[in-house]
Amino acid sequence: MSRRRITLATAALAAAGLALTGCTAQTATGEGGLEVDLSNLATTTEPGAAPVELVKWNLPYEPMSLDPMYTFNYAENTVVANLCDSLVRMKPDLSTEPGLAAAVTQPDDTTVVYTLRDGVTFWDGTPLTAEDVVYSLQRQTGETTTSYFASYFQNVASIAATAPNEVTVTLSQPDVLFTQAMATAAGAIVSKQAAESAGEAFGTPNGGLQCTGPFSLESWSSGKNLRLAANPGYWDQALAPKAAALEFSFIADESTAVNALRSGDVDGQFFYLPPAGLTQLEQSDEVTTTYGKSLVFWTMTTTDFDGALGDERIRQALSLAIDREALTKVVFQGAGIPATSLAGPDYWGYERDAFEEAYGEFSAEPDLAAAKALVAEAGTVPPIVLAVQGSSAVHEQTANVIQAAGQAIGLDIQTKVIPVEQFGNLYFDPAARDGIDGFFTTNYGSFADALDVYQFFASTDSHNYTGWDLADEPLFAARAETDDAARAAHVIEAQRIITEQLPWIPLAYEPVTLVQNDRISGATASFAYLYAPWAATIGGVE
Numbered sequence: 001m002s003r004r005r006i007t008l009a010t011a012a013l014a015a016a017g018l019a020l021t022g023c024t025a026q027t028a029t030g031e032g033g034l035e036v037d038l039s040n041l042a043t044t045t046e047p048g049a050a051p052v053e054l055v056k057w058n059l060p061y062e063p064m065s066l067d068p069m070y071t072f073n074y075a076e077n078t079v080v081a082n083l084c085d086s087l088v089r090m091k092p093d094l095s096t097e098p099g100l101a102a103a104v105t106q107p108d109d110t111t112v113v114y115t116l117r118d119g120v121t122f123w124d125g126t127p128l129t130a131e132d133v134v135y136s137l138q139r140q141t142g143e144t145t146t147s148y149f150a151s152y153f154q155n156v157a158s159i160a161a162t163a164p165n166e167v168t169v170t171l172s173q174p175d176v177l178f179t180q181a182m183a184t185a186a187g188a189i190v191s192k193q194a195a196e197s198a199g200e201a202f203g204t205p206n207g208g209l210q211c212t213g214p215f216s217l218e219s220w221s222s223g224k225n226l227r228l229a230a231n232p233g234y235w236d237q238a239l240a241p242k243a244a245a246l247e248f249s250f251i252a253d254e255s256t257a258v259n260a261l262r263s264g265d266v267d268g269q270f271f272y273l274p275p276a277g278l279t280q281l282e283q284s285d286e287v288t289t290t291y292g293k294s295l296v297f298w299t300m301t302t303t304d305f306d307g308a309l310g311d312e313r314i315r316q317a318l319s320l321a322i323d324r325e326a327l328t329k330v331v332f333q334g335a336g337i338p339a340t341s342l343a344g345p346d347y348w349g350y351e352r353d354a355f356e357e358a359y360g361e362f363s364a365e366p367d368l369a370a371a372k373a374l375v376a377e378a379g380t381v382p383p384i385v386l387a388v389q390g391s392s393a394v395h396e397q398t399a400n401v402i403q404a405a406g407q408a409i410g411l412d413i414q415t416k417v418i419p420v421e422q423f424g425n426l427y428f429d430p431a432a433r434d435g436i437d438g439f440f441t442t443n444y445g446s447f448a449d450a451l452d453v454y455q456f457f458a459s460t461d462s463h464n465y466t467g468w469d470l471a472d473e474p475l476f477a478a479r480a481e482t483d484d485a486a487r488a489a490h491v492i493e494a495q496r497i498i499t500e501q502l503p504w505i506p507l508a509y510e511p512v513t514l515v516q517n518d519r520i521s522g523a524t525a526s527f528a529y530l531y532a533p534w535a536a537t538i539g540g541v542e
């Protein structure tokens with residue numbers, strides 16, 4: 001049986017949710033004839049019908065750690081989602097359900113009570129306790145924590161075991177991001193005994209791991225592969241794995257990874273950027289390509305507000321000059337959606353009508369006349385220097401589109417190639433950003449709340465390395481607001497400020513690109529694969 005056609009089944013996005021201004025076609029056609037129905041993105045794939053001994057999955061790089069609090073990236077979360085359960089579980093449609101916490105109650109706006117599920121054990125057979133939960137959350141609090149999820153814990157005043165099966169979190173002020181983050185790796189629970197015993201080696205090839213998920217860590221051969229084994233004692237029998245083992249390889253080269261998928265050497269992979277060989281995969285008789293519901297977006301960030309992009313009129317002009325529909329066809333081969341704001345329709349997890357109405361005020365249509373007027377008003381503009389990641393076709397092609405847009409309105413846009421192994425320094429090291437005005441990046445919030453994206457621009461957030469603070473008032477108010485309608489109003493105001501001022505210029509929304517060999521099926525197709533056990537439903541195709 002051939003299933004090479006793009007899978008678009010299950011839980012389609014509401015048509016109104018993807019009625020993008022300036023992109024009304026239901027089907028986007030990229031270079032080479034690729035067609036993707038962007039109005040009907042998948043959340044799951046057909047569950048595997050038969051047991052399978054081994055599923056071979058590729059990662060774009062080797063994880064740095066499997067300790068959940070250090071996994072804020074694609075490869076790390078792809079693995080840990082199958083190993084470590086969180087207090088709350090993200091479902092494929094990006095809603096949530098009980099996880100290790102059978103119930104979550106909030107007696108008041110600053111108290112959250114987690115009642116733990118009975119009968120849950122770690123892989124070694126020891127029972128999950130309230131002390132394990134307290135330990136797992138507490139290690140992510142305080143000024144000295146090194147957790148990548150620390151910003152979600154900034155308003156946590158205390159965490160205590162208030163009964164053998166109960167943990168109570170007290171907040172210094174209401175915090176809607178903390179409660180939602182418990183469905184991500186921020187809420188993942190590890191064994192206190194194992195973590196303390198391993199110390200700094202916990203989550204590394206030498207220190208091992210101990211969690212409660214449907215797969216256990218069997219081995220990690222650094223530089224070669226990572227192997228998981230099905231957990232026979234998993235507490236959720238509805239997600240008992242059909243695969244006896246799951247093996248991850250680390251093929252970084254896109255062409256090699258595409259060939260491995262087509263040849264059957266690898267059974268599957270998630271791509272966070274469309275590979276150059278996307279059309280080959282879609283046309284292959286050996287694999288199925290599925291495009292899924294996603295929270296990922298492609299953007300151009302401003303790194304220096306004292307430089308050439310410091311004048312908001314120049315950022316606005318450049319944004320007005322960009323042909324986003326052409327960008328998604330050329331750069332994303334049709335597998336992208338023109339972005340009019342950073343947080344697209346998949347973030348509307350509450351008050352959807354209000355967010356949709358606000359979203360309708362933005363446009364992805366280029367307006368060269370308005371752009372030229374803004375440049376003329378701003379006066380002389382020095383050359384704009386954009387960092388481009390070496391060996392990345394997506395970066396290079398995006399830069400070409402931006403340069404053409406700049407040239408059309410009288411801006412000189414230059415590029416500086418940064419080697420791939422150094423590109424990550426731009427996020428953390430001010431010296432690496434010296435002489436650079438902006439760079440391209442994929443980014444994402446962790447759950448279906450636009451506030452989780454716009455919170456990046458709060459002056460207290462670690463993502464905000466430039467000190468831009470013009471949206472602080474509505475952002476702080478939204479985070480402390482527990483009423484959905486009132487919160488949405490604050491978030492929409494922050495969205496308006498950010499989309500008008502453009503500290504980051506939105507370019508495209510990126511669906512999840514999932515590729516599975518035709519001998520298997522069942523992987524979660526949506527963004528939830530980063531935080532929930534996406535491989536538990538994989539099985540053989542009969």
